[in-house]
Each structure stands twice: as C-alpha cells, then as structure tokens.
Amino acid sequence: MPANSIAFDNLTKRFGQTVAVDAVSLAIAGGSFVALVGASGSGKSTLLKMINRLIEPTEGRVTIDGRDVADGPAPTLRRRIGYVFQGVGLFPHMTVAENIAIGARIAGDTVDIGAALDQVELPRDVADRMPDELSGGQRQRVGIARALAPGAKLLLLDEAFGALDPVTRDALGTEIRRLHADLGLTTVLVTHDMAEALLLADRVLVMSNGRIVADATPAQLASGGGGEEAQALVAVPREQAERLRALAE
Numbered sequence: 001m002p003a004n005s006i007a008f009d010n011l012t013k014r015f016g017q018t019v020a021v022d023a024v025s026l027a028i029a030g031g032s033f034v035a036l037v038g039a040s041g042s043g044k045s046t047l048l049k050m051i052n053r054l055i056e057p058t059e060g061r062v063t064i065d066g067r068d069v070a071d072g073p074a075p076t077l078r079r080r081i082g083y084v085f086q087g088v089g090l091f092p093h094m095t096v097a098e099n100i101a102i103g104a105r106i107a108g109d110t111v112d113i114g115a116a117l118d119q120v121e122l123p124r125d126v127a128d129r130m131p132d133e134l135s136g137g138q139r140q141r142v143g144i145a146r147a148l149a150p151g152a153k154l155l156l157l158d159e160a161f162g163a164l165d166p167v168t169r170d171a172l173g174t175e176i177r178r179l180h181a182d183l184g185l186t187t188v189l190v191t192h193d194m195a196e197a198l199l200l201a202d203r204v205l206v207m208s209n210g211r212i213v214a215d216a217t218p219a220q221l222a223s224g225g226g227g228e229e230a231q232a233l234v235a236v237p238r239e240q241a242e243r244l245r246a247l248a249e
C-alpha cells in the first residue's frame with residue numbers, strides 16, 4: 001500500500017453502555033480521500049478521533065503504515081496528522097501567523113507563513129490579523145493551514161465546513177480536494193452531507209450504530225449501489241437535484 005495508509009483492526013469504543021464504535025476492521029489506502037457519513041450519533045467522530053488518539057479505543061487498534069498509533073507519544077503522532085473540526089479552535093489571543101506556527105513552534109521548528117497562506121489561498125496580509133478579524137471561511141482556511149504546517153500527510157476533517165454558507169463551503173471543499181492531490185495526502189472527511197461526500201471523496205463509508213454498513217465509490221452510490229442505508233442518504237441530494245431540474249422545465 002502507498003505511504004500514509006490507515007487500518008482499523010477490530011476497533012471498538014464504548015462509553016459506559018453505549019457502543020460508539022463496534023468492532024470496525026477496515027483499510028484506507030494511502031493517498032485516498034474517504035468520506036465517513038451517517039446519522040448523528042452513529043460513531044463517525046469517535047472513529048476519526050481514534051486515528052489521532054484524541055480518543056483511545058476500548059478494544060482493537062489503529063495502525064498507520066502498519067505501526068500502531070499507540071506506539072510512541074501522541075504529540076509526535078499528531079504532527080503527522082492534520083486535524084480540522086467545526087469551529088476550528090484558533091487561539092483568539094494569537095495572530096493568524098502565530099496560530100499557523102504554533103504546532104511547529106512547540107516542536108522547535110519554524111514555518112514559512114507566506115507559503116502556508118498561499119497554500120490555502122489566503123492573502124499574505126492576513127498574517128498579522130487576529131482570528132476575530134476574519135470571516136468564518138477565512139478562519140477555516142487558517143485552520144487548514146495550521147493543520148498542514150508541520151508537514152502532515154494525513155488530514156482529518158470533522159464537519160470542517162459545517163458552519164459555513166453553501167458557497168463558501170463548496171469553494172473550501174474544492175480547495176481541500178486540490179490540496180489533497182497537490183500534497184499527496186490521505187484525507188478522511190466526516191460529514192452528515194451525502195452530496196459533499198459524493199462530490200469530494202473517492203470512497204464513501206456509511207456508519208450506523210457504530211458499524212460500517214456501506215463501503216462504496218461515489219459512482220456506485222450514484223447508480224443505486226451500496227445498500228439500503230446508503231441509498232436512503234443518497235436519496236436526499238438526488239431528490240433535491242430532481243426538484244431543481246423540474247423547476248427549469
């Protein structure tokens with residue numbers, strides 16, 4: 001498998017009586033773009049956070065290129081894995097430049113802030129601004145720049161476009177896809193939006209009650225494959241598209 005592949009091996013997480021992730025075994029090829037979709041509470045975020053050890057499994061393990069993520073210190077692991085979530089979590093009292101550099105600085109490295117801003121198509125003059133002087137979409141771009149600044153080759157996105165207007169959301173999605181290709185990333189995107197998953201990912205995993213109930217390509221899903229639960233989710237954007245088409249007739 002190409003570098004930066006991820007594997008789940010009987011991965012389970014229980015919170016008391018709740019089985020958030022239920023014995024998931026699955027491999028994600030290095031360089032692929034995988035979307036994880038499913039209803040609220042189906043276990044998507046829990047599965048994602050076990051990759052960068054924000055959550056530790058109850059049973060089973062996650063490996064990256066065959067090595068257990070639990071081997072070695074979590075901060076070292078997290079420098080390899082960019083993580084962007086809804087709300088971004090920029091430090092409000094630090095400038096954009098300081099926010100982007102923080103991960104690398106802690107590790108004793110420096111970051112080319114201009115290049116990091118170029119990468120996410122932000123003007124270089126935002127470097128000295130504070131996060132609350134940016135739009136939501138710009139803040140999200142800073143979050144992506146920060147996640148990738150330490151040279152991460154894996155990118156985890158947890159509803160990263162969730163709070164944005166549809167136009168900004170679409171533009172950021174396209175940009176993430178470009179960054180994914182340009183930087184040769186392995187990307188895992190958690191989203192409740194099947195249309196976003198179909199348009200951005202190479203492979204769509206559907207979660208339900210802690211299990212992966214469908215594993216298909218966007219083309220397979222669009223042509224009716226993937227099973228009942230997947231098709232129930234595909235029906236939403238399909239019906240919207242049909243209603244729009246009907247309006248034009």
Ligand SMILES: Nc1ncnc2c1ncn2[C@@H]1O[C@H](COP(=O)(O)OP(=O)(O)OP(=O)(O)O)[C@@H](O)[C@H]1O
Nearest residue numbers: 015018020038039040041042043044045046047192
């Ligand atoms: N820290 C926690 N303590 C107890 N239960 C938790 C905790 N985190 C998650 N859960 C439970 O685990 C299950 C899976 O949650 P998770 O956040 O992974 O779902 P999700 O699919 O990401 O949902 P959403 O789309 O709403 O973010 C849910 O039943 C949730 O209530």
